[in-house]
Amino acid sequence: MTNYGFIIDNRKCIGCHACTVACKAEHEVPVGVNRTWVKYIEKGEFPDTQRAFHVMRCNHCADAPCVTACPVTALFTRDDGIVDFNWDRCIGCKACTQACPYDALYIDPNTHTAAKCNYCAHRVDVGLEPSCVQVCPEHAIISGDMDDPETEISRLLAREKVTTRRPEKGTKPKLFYINGDEAALTPDDAPVSSDYMWSNQGRGVGHHAPNGHGNGEGSLTQGVIPLGRKPGRDGSRDGSAPEPAGPEPAPKVQPEKARRTYDEPNKGVQWGKEVPAYVWTKAIATGSAAIPFLATGIGVPVADAALWAGALLGLVFMAATGGLLILDLDRPDRFHYVLLRPQWRSWLVKGAYIITGFGGVLSLWVLVKLLATFGLLSPGISQLVDVVLAWPIVALAGATSVYTAFLFAQAKGRSFWQSPALPVHMLVHSAVAGAAALYLASLFLTGLQPLQGALSLILALGLVGGLIVFWAELAVEHPDRDAARAAEMIYKGRYKKLFWGVSVVLGSLVPLALVGLGALVGVPLLIAAAAVLALVGILVTEHAWIEAPQLIPLA
CATH class of the missing domain: 3.30.70.20 (Alpha-Beta Plaits)
Structure with a gap:
């Protein structure tokens, strides 16, 4: 041949x-x-x-x-x-x-x-x-x-x-x-x-x-x-x-x-602001949906308002995620090719179907609940759907959260994204973002208030886990010079002020202190402030993590 x-x-x-x-x-x-x-x-x-x-x-x-x-x-x-x-x-x-x-x-x-x-x-x-x-x-x-x-x-x-x-x-x-x-x-x-x-x-x-x-x-x-x-x-x-x-x-x-x-002209950053923004909205969507439905799945009583909050936050932010993904395409008029002309080895295709499945199951839950609300289905069916769909929603939320790590891993030109810690990075950010978003929603929804203690704990543990992931991705030995240079660019190069000032201090350490203080003195607004700072920290972190490796020359 x-x-x-x-x-x-x-x-x-x-x-x-x-x-x-x-x-x-x-x-x-x-x-x-x-x-x-x-x-x-x-x-x-x-x-x-x-x-x-x-x-x-x-x-x-x-x-x-x-x-x-x-x-x-x-x-x-x-x-x-x-x-x-x-x-x-x-x-x-x-x-x-x-x-x-x-x-x-x-x-x-x-x-x-x-x-x-x-x-x-x-x-x-x-x-x-x-x-x-x-x-x-x-x-x-x-x-x-x-x-x-x-x-x-x-x-x-x-x-x-x-x-x-x-x-x-x-x-x-x-x-x-x-x-x-x-x-x-x-x-x-x-x-x-x-x-x-x-x-x-x-x-x-x-x-x-x-x-x-x-x-x-x-x-x-x-x-x-x-x-x-x-x-x-x-x-x-x-x-x-x-x-x-x-x-x-x-x-x-x-x-x-x-x-x-x-040499040739520089190609610049090809995955721009839409990509870190979509990772951020996806983390909010998956975390918000996964937490209340996980509680339901393990038998913890959860008010309907909490499930509704998780489902609606999931759908709204998944819609934003889809919009950002399409916006990032240079041919957005062809976005449907991903679903209709798929190449199944690509994690972009797998991710598109996972996202579609996640949104579909959430939409099914919302539809059943609406039919029950209007008396078209019995209350028993409404309660049954909570139990039946809880674990599929949690599983699809987890898959939606981490598939991007495998998509980045297919980018062999960007060594920094080959980190085995990246799936954990995505999961931790989903937990933090979901807990933060739900806690903010609990200030306005009484049905979420019984979960405030659990949400505070998830937020604190997620922030600690995020700091450990930072260490795993930046401080351990890297597979090659490209990955090492990207890491150094984050913690001591052009992104060092954003990383240390926002990702670590304002986005992790200050929220941890506020969560502890808020729990100690019983002031929910302190924890809400921590939630806002944590969300900002995630967005800034994803900006650095996605842009820095693209500044390493390949030719």
């Missing part, structure tokens, strides 16, 4: 960018984004210096994480090993951009769908070579069937020592480098030492613009992204004024003083 791959022969590459230009012309790639590009690094000090060129693109992995993460099979692996994509199915969820450890995918600013190198599949199908191979003046790009011993690529793989990018990710990449330099293949091994005219590319478009939401209009000099600087690193997201932030963790510098002198 055919198994296509690439070799980049760095003994021959002259960094002419002919491959980039040919690719853009062949596929009409917009300005500001690339399917293939050339990365320059320099080493040494004048006059003893050298420059190396490395062509970057999709690795057409044998175990492609973008294919697994895509919820609608917009990305797929062909029988010949080429990882291709279908514009017409993509919903613009950007899961593939987070899953790819090689930063090979982008959101096309014209179609608002994902795109990347597809090995010029339309040319291969008619017996032609990819356009970059054909145009390279030095024959530095070699393509072909790696499993055919008669092909040039197969012979080179057998004869030469080759390297790949990030083999530890387990993706089995099929883009090989002869004389590949580790300083170029590992993103943070060659930091930027200075900026000059040709060391950066002009502003990006779409998600590649300085604020991450540009439309590609304006002058060529407007909003230039200096090489290696992330949006907000030297200024705000719109480039207007600096944001207060601590120093970034210093990347490892090669002993030969490798430095990056030319």
Whole structure:
């Protein structure tokens, strides 16, 4: 069976960018984004210096994480090993951009769908070579069937020592480098030492613009992204004024003083404010529903008002969650593809069905209770449905709470999200958010007031558990440098004031003190204040946890 791959022969590459230009012309790639590009690094000090060129693109992995993460099979692996994509199915969820450890995918600013190198599949199908191979003046790009011993690529793989990018990710990449330099293949091994005219590319478009939401209009000099600087690193997201932030963790510098002198435009934060907001609303929804129905399930008497409060909070905040998920899509008009054209290995699909099931069971409970209220069902049926649906609601609430952790785990490009503590993180935040929301509701609903003591205890225990989870996710040894740098960015880099000031102090320690004091002196308003602060702390924490890993360069 055919198994296509690439070799980049760095003994021959002259960094002419002919491959980039040919690719853009062949596929009409917009300005500001690339399917293939050339990365320059320099080493040494004048006059003893050298420059190396490395062509970057999709690795057409044998175990492609973008294919697994895509919820609608917009990305797929062909029988010949080429990882291709279908514009017409993509919903613009950007899961593939987070899953790819090689930063090979982008959101096309014209179609608002994902795109990347597809090995010029339309040319291969008619017996032609990819356009970059054909145009390279030095024959530095070699393509072909790696499993055919008669092909040039197969012979080179057998004869030469080759390297790949990030083999530890387990993706089995099929883009090989002869004389590949580790300083170029590992993103943070060659930091930027200075900026000059040709060391950066002009502003990006779409998600590649300085604020991450540009439309590609304006002058060529407007909003230039200096090489290696992330949006907000030297200024705000719109480039207007600096944001207060601590120093970034210093990347490892090669002993030969490798430095990056030319690279692709920065893609910025692709999962923006909608994602932490949806995690927050989801935590409130699942926790609010789970607590009163769990009490019912274990036989604790709970007033109907408490169950109604949990169900309605669950439905309202799940509706908000769904709205935020759709809002985050670059093609929101196609959101229904997730349910109607599912790719079942994707946790985005599994999560969509779990959310639908959770909302459906809550809606069924509400419907039965309404029918009983209007005398269309007997009171016995109304009481029975509480018992029958209690455990399904609790189970679906738990699954809705934690599925996002598995969705993030599919983002192999973001090592920090691979933490085994992330499911616990999500569960703890759901418990805290649910207890906080219900306690606030108990100030107005007498039926919830008998649960105030239990809600205070759950809130306090959840806050303690949250602090332990912080330690587990930030202080323990991380699997690689990317995860360690993201963690350091949170607790001693640009997010340190938010983390220590809001997540830890205002969002955890102060609420703990207020809960204890409120219980001691019997003042519910103190515990209510703790609940509000805890909810704010969760939102700020999710903002840092989701944004920081996306600021770690992948290419």
